[in-house]
Amino acid sequence: MISVIVPIYKVENYLAACIDSILNSTYKNLEVILIDDGSPDGCPAICDRFAARDSRVQVIHQPNQGVSAARNAGLMAAKGEYIAFADADDMIHPLMLETLLRFINRGDYDFSMVYGVMVQDKGIGYNYVDDAAPFSLSSPLIIYRDEYIQRLADVTLDSYQYHVIWNKLYKRDFVVGHKFNKVPFEDVDWLNRVSHKLTKGILVEAEMYYYVQRTESTMHATNLLTMKINRINSYYKCLNETPVEEPTSRAVMLMALYAAIFEGRRYTRGTALEKEVETLASQVYQETKHELNHSRMSRVRKLLILIYYRHPCIYNFLIKLCYWLFGWTY
Numbered sequence: 443m444i445s446v447i448v449p450i451y452k453v454e455n456y457l458a459a460c461i462d463s464i465l466n467s468t469y470k471n472l473e474v475i476l477i478d479d480g481s482p483d484g485c486p487a488i489c490d491r492f493a494a495r496d497s498r499v500q501v502i503h504q505p506n507q508g509v510s511a512a513r514n515a516g517l518m519a520a521k522g523e524y525i526a527f528a529d530a531d532d533m534i535h536p537l538m539l540e541t542l543l544r545f546i547n548r549g550d551y552d553f554s555m556v557y558g559v560m561v562q563d564k565g566i567g568y569n570y571v572d573d574a575a576p577f578s579l580s581s582p583l584i585i586y587r588d589e590y591i592q593r594l595a596d597v598t599l600d601s602y603q604y605h606v607i608w609n610k611l612y613k614r615d616f617v618v619g620h621k622f623n624k625v626p627f628e629d630v631d632w633l634n635r636v637s638h639k640l641t642k643g644i645l646v647e648a649e650m651y652y653y654v655q656r657t658e659s660t661m662h663a664t665n666l667l668t669m670k671i672n673r674i675n676s677y678y679k680c681l682n683e684t685p686v687e688e689p690t691s692r693a694v695m696l697m698a699l700y701a702a703i704f705e706g707r708r709y710t711r712g713t714a715l716e717k718e719v720e721t722l723a724s725q726v727y728q729e730t731k732h733e734l735n736h737s738r739m740s741r742v743r744k745l746l747i748l749i750y751y752r753h754p755c756i757y758n759f760l761i762k763l764c765y766w767l768f769g770w771t772y
Contacts, residue, residue, distance in 0.1 A: 444524045444539055444611065445473045447516030449509045454484040456531035456654065461492050461499070463533040469540040474499045475516045480506030485530075510622035517621070525612045531654050532608065533561075538650035542611035545582055545644050553643040555610040557603055558651035583645040590637050591691045594630060595677070595698035605630050609651045616640075625679065626672035634680040634695075638688065667715050670706040674722055677702050681730070696733060699726060700747055727751050 446464055450457060464474055476489045476499060486503060493499040502515050513527065524543065528534060538556060546554035585593075593604035603609060607629050616639070622632050677699040684692045703723045710716045727747075734744045750757040 443471045443473055443522040444469065444526055444543065445475060445516075445520035445522030446526045446528055446539075447475050447477070447513055447520060448528050448530050449477050449479055449512030449516065450485050450489065450530040451479045451481045451506065451509070451512075452483055452485070453481075453530045454488060457485055457488050458492075460528065460530050460533055461488075463536075464528060464539075465492075465496055465498065466536055467534070467539045468536050469543060472498050472539070473520065473522050475519050476501045477512040477515050478503045479508070479512040480504065508624055510624045510628050513622045517617070520614075523614050525614055525617055526610070527607045528651075529608055529653065533652045535650040535652070539611070541646055541648065541650065545646050546611055546613065548582075548644065549642075551613075551642055551644045552616040552640050553610050553612045554646065555603070555643060556646050556648050556650040558606065558609045558653050559649040561652045561654045581647070583647065585643040585645055587637060587640040587642070588690055588694075590640055590643065591634070592694050594633055594637060595680075595694045605633070607633065608653070610643075612636075625676065626669075627676040630676055631679060631683075635683055638685065638691070667710050667713060670702070670709050671715065671719060671722065673702045674699070674706050674719070674726070678726060692733065696730060697743060699730070700743075704750065723751075 448460065448464070453460075461474065461476070464472070474492075474496075476492070478486045478489050478501060480503075489499075489501045489503075493501045500519065502519060504512070504515060516527075517525070524546070526539065526542070542554045542556065545551070590604065593601045596604075605627075617636055620632060620636050622628050625631050677695060681692065681695040681699055684695050686692065703719070703726060706719045707716075707723060710719045734747060746757065746760065749760065
């Protein structure tokens with residue numbers, strides 16, 4: 443059985459379509475756990491209506507505590523051998539769960555994943571394409587731990603699919619005991635902790651999850667500059683939770699952390715948050731500079747970090763040169 447966990451808060455225009463898409467899956471042995479996180483709109487009643495007409499639906503009503511607490515309540519209630527997550531304003535393709543289950547059982551995989559595709563919010567709900575393009579189901583990609591952590595630390599759009607939890611199916615034993623923390627970028631924080639016991643996962647290159655971008659969603663409601671600071675703190679936490687016995691993983695997170703710092707300082711320069719980022723950057727450098735000497739980070743990256751903190755003007759010149767020569771920024 444697959445347990446699908448859906449945290450719910452203020453999404454009454456989207457919730458019914460989300461639940462319908464899950465219940466209409468071609469894979470029928472489901473447990474759909476709806477966590478009403480104290481939603482003040484019509485969501486609680488919608489949840490109860492679905493539970494009354496379909497025995498596979500379980501509803502948990504709780505005071506508002508945030509998405510992490512809602513997901514934790516779902517994990518505690520889940521009875522399935524496999525765990526999946528969905529956001530309450532999104533939809534899934536009818537074949538998604540069946541496909542994920544088929545491929546996770548092809549070998550000793552800890553999780554399987556598909557691609558998510560963005561759907562623009564029109565304010566009154568949305569529709570997805572029933573007849574999706576032919577799926578590339580014959581050539582899945584195997585993902586090992588170091589590669590996954592590398593993707594998790596990458597802030598580019600190419601790696602976004604690895605940063606989210608809702609496009610994946612997890613073996614219960616793989617995620618049991620890992621609670622969500624009430625922190626910014628809670629998906630990345632949770633996935634970072636889970637991934638340290640990852641053996642291998644499998645990626646099916648098919649767009650089967652449909653996620654909506656709402657202007658009032660949590661990510662859009664967060665000020666852009668504050669988000670930059672939150673990203674620094676998120677990767678700082680990920681680094682601190684990465685065991686010292688995993689130097690490759692720590693080097694990857696160290697790179698992600700400093701990349702977030704550089705980006706944060708660039709965006710907040712001349713704003714009221716500039717001093718906060720500078721203070722945080724100095725703290726991070728003092729606590730992690732000893733790792734620069736023995737981490738597996740490239741010598742070029744190490745040198746740029748040292749120059750950045752000691753000679754900012756020289757750094758600015760060098761980064762422009764590196765961008766011109768190699769096409770990358772740091």
